[in-house]
Amino acid sequence: MQLQPTGGDYSWILNLLLWIILIFVMMFYGQKLQLYSTLREIETSLYKLKYIRDEGRKIAIETIKEIGKPQVDPASRVDRFLEYFTISPQSMDPAGIVWKLEHILDVRDDRLKDEVRLLAPAADEVQTNNLENTLEAAMALNYIYKVVRHYYLLGKKTLSLYVIMQVQMILPLVMREAEAYASALKAFAYGQPIGDGIGALVAAKLMHGHEVRKIAKDCVVATVPIEGRIAYVVKAEGPGGNVGKPGDAIKTIIEENEGKITNIIMIDAALKLEGEEVGEVAEGVGAAIGGPGVDQFKIEESILKYRIPINAVIIKVDIGDAVSPMRKEIFEAADKAIERIRQTILERTKEGDKVIIVGVGNTIGIGQ
Structure with a gap:
């Protein structure tokens, strides 16, 4: 009697053929499959960015x-x-670049404010500043969307895996930034304090109840006695969305006192590292101020002229917290920062000395 082989006896051949086919497909089409999968992922994020924009x-x-x-x-x-x-x-010849940059930024600021006044004729000065911040946040969202769309379409057009992979790799960070600006829009629209305003809040707490005068463009100062010292407390003029010109303010105060300033303490928000707590307070030295660098340059020039020590107190925030409505942890860090300031004053100055305390940051929703 002759036995007929069953189909199951040759199933390994079918499996082998399937594996061979799969290997060939991955060899010749694997990169394209990965490319289309990545494009699809970017496209999904792009739709979300468009919605946010x-x-x-x-x-x-x-x-x-x-x-x-x-x-x-x-x-x-x-x-x-x-x-x-x-x-x-142009920065090919760096001599004088700071003053050129400052001029361009001043022209930009004036132009934006003029545009806002034309858009919103009934708005007062505080509302104009807030609307300018609102529109700048919307402008940032528009720019982020257009840049991501550009590289998405470029990658799709050229089918370049390298272009597409670069977009995919930074996309999570881009989305975080976009979501932060989306939160900022609502804060600016309603005039709410944001995380970046913690430095201004510290200054406002210190100068509360004391006479305030204008010291530079969009900046105010109050003379406050602290631990037997004379403290010139500086912040941007609120409660409109302002960062002011703390560099000019510090320079003016130093010149008014003929350089007889014992110490300068600057307070600002700073981006935390992953694993650090929001609202954590840290100390250091140097001009604690962000932005394009014009104010930092001016501050460093002023303190160098008179050899004035400069200390910094920072409050750590997440990238989303910086432009979002101020969180409880950041608000509560203001009192901790004030304690650090008092401690620094006691340790590094003597009674009767003059110090400058600068609260850096956007003062939206924070008065004097």
Whole structure:
């Protein structure tokens, strides 16, 4: 009797063929499959970015209509505003670059404020500053969306895995930044304090109840007795969205006192590292101030002239916290920072000395 082989006896051949086919497919088409999968992932994030961008535009327009009472629909002018750009000065010859940059930034600031006044004629000065911040956040969202879209379309057009992979690798960080700006929009629209304003809040707490005078563009100062010392407490003029010009303020105070300043203490928010706690307070030396560097340059020039020591107190925040409504942990860190300031004053100055305390940051929602 002859036995017929069953189909199951040759199943290993089928498995082998499937593996061979799979290997060949991955060899010749694996990169393309990965490319299309990555493109799909970027496309999903791009749709989310577009939604965030459109919501930002919508919030900006609604806020302008509510506060500014424009006679015509501001949508078209807002769209023009969102495409606004600034060209950095030429730096091939670095001599004088700081003053060129400052001039460009001043022109930009004046131009943006003029645009806001045209968009919202009924807005007062505080509301104008807040609306400017709102529109700048919307502008940032628009720019982020357009840059990601550019590289997505470029990668799709060229089918370059290297272009697409670069976008994919930084996309989580880009999305975090976009979500932070989305939160900032609402804070700016409603005039709420943000995490970046913690330095201004510390200064406001110190100067509360004392006479305040204007010292530089969008900056105020109060003379406050602290531990037997004379403290000149500086912050941006609030409660509108302002960062002021602390570099000019410090320079003016130093010149008014003929350089007889014993110490300068600067307080600002700083980005924390992963694993660090939000609201953690740290001390160091140097000019604690971000931005394009103009104010830091001015401060360093002023202190170098008179050899004035400069100390820094920072409050650590996440990238999302910096432009989002101020969290409880950050708010509570203000009192800890004040204790550090008092301790620094006691340890590094004598009774009767003069010190400058500068609260750096956007003072939106924070008065004097």
